[in-house]
Amino acid sequence: MSEVAEKEVKAPKEPLFSKKNKKLLTDPLNDDNPITVQVLGICSALAITVQLQQAIIMAVSVIVVLIGGNLTISLMRNTIPSRIRIIVQLVVVASLVILVDQILKAYVYDISKALSVFVGLIITNCIIMGRFEAFAMGNKPWPSILDAIGNGAGYGAILVIVAIVREIFGSGAISFPGMGQIKFLPEAVYEAGYMNNNLMILPPMALVTVGIIIWVQRSKNPELIED
Amino acid sequence: MQELVNIFVKAIFVDNMIFAYFLGMCSYLAVSKTVKTGIGLGAAVIFVLGITVPINYLLENFVLKEGALEWINPDWGVNGANTIDLSFLSFIMFIAVIASIVQLVEMIVEKFAPALYGALGIFLPLIAVNCSILGGALFMQERQYATIGEATAFGLGSGVGWFLAIVAIAAIREKIRYSHVPKPLKGLGITFIITGLMGIAFMSFMGIEL
Numbered sequence: 001m002s003e004v005a006e007k008e009v010k011a012p013k014e015p016l017f018s019k020k021n022k023k024l025l026t027d028p029l030n031d032d033n034p035i036t037v038q039v040l041g042i043c044s045a046l047a048i049t050v051q052l053q054q055a056i057i058m059a060v061s062v063i064v065v066l067i068g069g070n071l072t073i074s075l076m077r078n079t080i081p082s083r084i085r086i087i088v089q090l091v092v093v094a095s096l097v098i099l100v101d102q103i104l105k106a107y108v109y110d111i112s113k114a115l116s117v118f119v120g121l122i123i124t125n126c127i128i129m130g131r132f133e134a135f136a137m138g139n140k141p142w143p144s145i146l147d148a149i150g151n152g153a154g155y156g157a158i159l160v161i162v163a164i165v166r167e168i169f170g171s172g173a174i175s176f177p178g179m180g181q182i183k184f185l186p187e188a189v190y191e192a193g194y195m196n197n198n199l200m201i202l203p204p205m206a207l208v209t210v211g212i213i214i215w216v217q218r219s220k221n222p223e224l225i226e227d
Numbered sequence: 228m229q230e231l232v233n234i235f236v237k238a239i240f241v242d243n244m245i246f247a248y249f250l251g252m253c254s255y256l257a258v259s260k261t262v263k264t265g266i267g268l269g270a271a272v273i274f275v276l277g278i279t280v281p282i283n284y285l286l287e288n289f290v291l292k293e294g295a296l297e298w299i300n301p302d303w304g305v306n307g308a309n310t311i312d313l314s315f316l317s318f319i320m321f322i323a324v325i326a327s328i329v330q331l332v333e334m335i336v337e338k339f340a341p342a343l344y345g346a347l348g349i350f351l352p353l354i355a356v357n358c359s360i361l362g363g364a365l366f367m368q369e370r371q372y373a374t375i376g377e378a379t380a381f382g383l384g385s386g387v388g389w390f391l392a393i394v395a396i397a398a399i400r401e402k403i404r405y406s407h408v409p410k411p412l413k414g415l416g417i418t419f420i421i422t423g424l425m426g427i428a429f430m431s432f433m434g435i436e437l
Contacts, residue, residue, distance in 0.1 A: 039415060042252035043358040086355065087326055094319040102315060117365035120318050124358045126253040203247060204426030211412070211419030218411035226414030 016142070024146040028154035030221070034127045035158040036214045037224060041127035044118050045159055046206040053175040055163035057111050058118065059156030061104065065096045065122055066131060066148040073136040074144035080137075089132045090123065097122045108177065127155055162209045170200030231380040234372075238384025241435060242366075244359045245392035246426040251359030255393055256418060258353075265397030266390075268353070273386030275332065275354050276363050279325050280382025281375050283364040286324060291317050314368075321364040329355045359389055396422060 034040045044062075048054045072092050073080075080088050101119045104112040112119065122128065131151055136144045167174055172194075175181040185194070199205055218224045244250045251272070258268045289295055294309035304311045333351045337344045354360060363385050372378045399421055408417050 036415075039256050040253060042256065043249050043362075046249040046252070086352075087323075090322050090326055090355075091319065094322050098315060098318050101318070117362060117369060120365045121250070121358050121362055123318060123322050124356050124361045126356065126358075129356050202427070202430065203249065204423040204430070206249075207419045207423035207426060211416045211423065214416040214419065215409070215412045218416065222411075225410055 021143060021146050024143055025150040025153075028147075028150040029157060030154075030217075031224070033154045033158065033217075034130070034151050035155060035210070036217055038127075038130065040130045041125045041155055042210075044121055044125055045155065045162070046210065047203065048115055048118050049159060049163040049166055049206050049209075050170070050201055051114075051175050051181070052160065052163045052167050053177045053179075054111055054114055055159040056156075056177055057104070057108060058115060059152070059159050061100045061119065062122055062125065062127070062155055063149065063152030065093065065100055066128055066152045067145055068096045069093050069128055070131055070136040070144040070148035071141055073132045074139060074141045077137050077139075085137070086129075089129060093123050093128055111177065127151060158210070158213065161213060162206060165209055166200045166205065169197045170205075172196045231376055234377055234380045235384040235387075237435075238381050239388040239391065240429065240432040242385075243388040243392060243429055244362065244385050245389060245422070246429040248362065250362035251357045251389060254353055254357050255389075255396070256415065259393050259397040259400055259418070262394060262397045262401060265393045269386075269390030269393045271351055271354055272357065272359060272389050273383065275325075275329060275351075275360055276382045276386035276389075277379065278332065278382075279328050279360060280363050280367050280385075281379045282328065283321050283324055284367055284372065284375055284378035286320055287317065287368055291320060317365075317368060322361060325360050325364070326355045359385065392425075395425065 028034060032038065035042060035045055041062075044058060048058050069089075069092050073089060076088075097120065100122070101112070104115070104119060131147060135147045139147070164174065171181070172185045172190075173181045173183045242248070245252070245255060254268060259265050287295075289298060291313045293312035293314065295313075296303060296311050297308040299308070301308050329351055333344075336351075363382055366385075367378050367381060370381075372381060396418065400418060403417065403421075412420075
């Protein structure tokens with residue numbers, strides 16, 4: 001890992017959005033998705049996808065923490081002794097999460113209450129520790145930021161898809177932060193006998209939804225299939 | 228005593244860490260390929276939850292909670308010690324306690340119980356970043372247990388619930404290797420769906436008043 005880092009330092013100036021850097025941004029959205037391929041950060045992804053607005057707030061929080069953390073760790077990467085690096089990483093994440101938590105409590109109190117312990121659990125979200133270990137410890141700040149944005153967006157994309165599916169089928173509505181829930185099915189549909197599928201609101205259906213997303217993704221991209 | 232048993236049983240079945248809150252899913256999915264490793268990690272989680280939840284409970288009640296510092300000196304602070312609220316520090320304190328306890332436990336187990344270390348050793352470092360441990364501490368804070376005994380019962384119960392879940396899924400995964408699962412669904416996908424189905428089964432415990 002350190003060899004790669006050194007080579008990059010010596011390499012001539014590369015443009016801000018070179019091919020390699022673009023790959024850092026786009027890979028995690030599909031082929032290297034943190035949730036469906038790397039299997040990281042599942043805990044929070046499943047528990048807060050009942051409503052779209054919660055999922056969006058959560059995704060934004062994770063992206064912010066990931067960018068801040070990746071940047072900090074990448075700047076400090078040459079000074080962190082490798083024996084205590086886990087503790088250092090945990091402290092960096094924990095301080096960033098405290099900031100995010102206080103901001104959420106101040107501006108979107110309702111959603112912060114609904115997210116309950118899951119904001120705090122961003123600290124132990126495996127995506128964050130995983131990116132620190134796998135990327136920020138061995139790369140320069142700018143690629144680390146791109147990597148953080150890419151992985152955060154890949155995580156957010158799955159969160160948003162699962163939340164949209166669950167909210168549309170579960171409550172017949174869709175919600176955005178700041179706008180509340182919008183019911184788009186007219187009353188007549190319910191009068192004709194349609195019912196919301198309450199099963200979709202229950203936690204286990206999040207797992208099944210993610211399972212189906214994985215199924216679709218892998219049948220489109222056979223390289224990802226496990227033996 | 229009955230109260231403690233109630234909390235213990237409720238934490239195992241009704242509020243199961245995996246099936247009701249999805250905590251610790253990362254290691255649950257990664258380490259559940261065989262029953263043997265599942266048992267090892269599950270035992271380590273029971274162990275660490277049983278130790279860290281009571282310690283974090285003491286920290287919460289004697290340092291972090293609003294007015295918790297009063298027992299040292301009631302005159303502290305601008306308006307007296309009962310107005311000092313350090314609860315915004317709880318994330319960083321809890322995670323620091325967990326990380327250091329895990330390190331300590333690892334060293335103590337290595338010194339005094341080498342056989343146990345052989346079985347749990349490689350799993351202990353994994354546990355510091357297992358969501359279920361921090362989740363246990365945060366739920367303990369949210370639910371405000373009355374005594375340290377209740378907090379311990381909750382911690383142990385959550386650990387046992389997690390243990391049951393990982394052993395069950397590991398056993399199913401060992402068997403399912405011989406079934407005809409659609410190719411793209413193999414491995415991760417089918418594990419997700421099975422966990423979902425098990426979660427629905429566990430929901431039959433919901434609403435049980437103990």
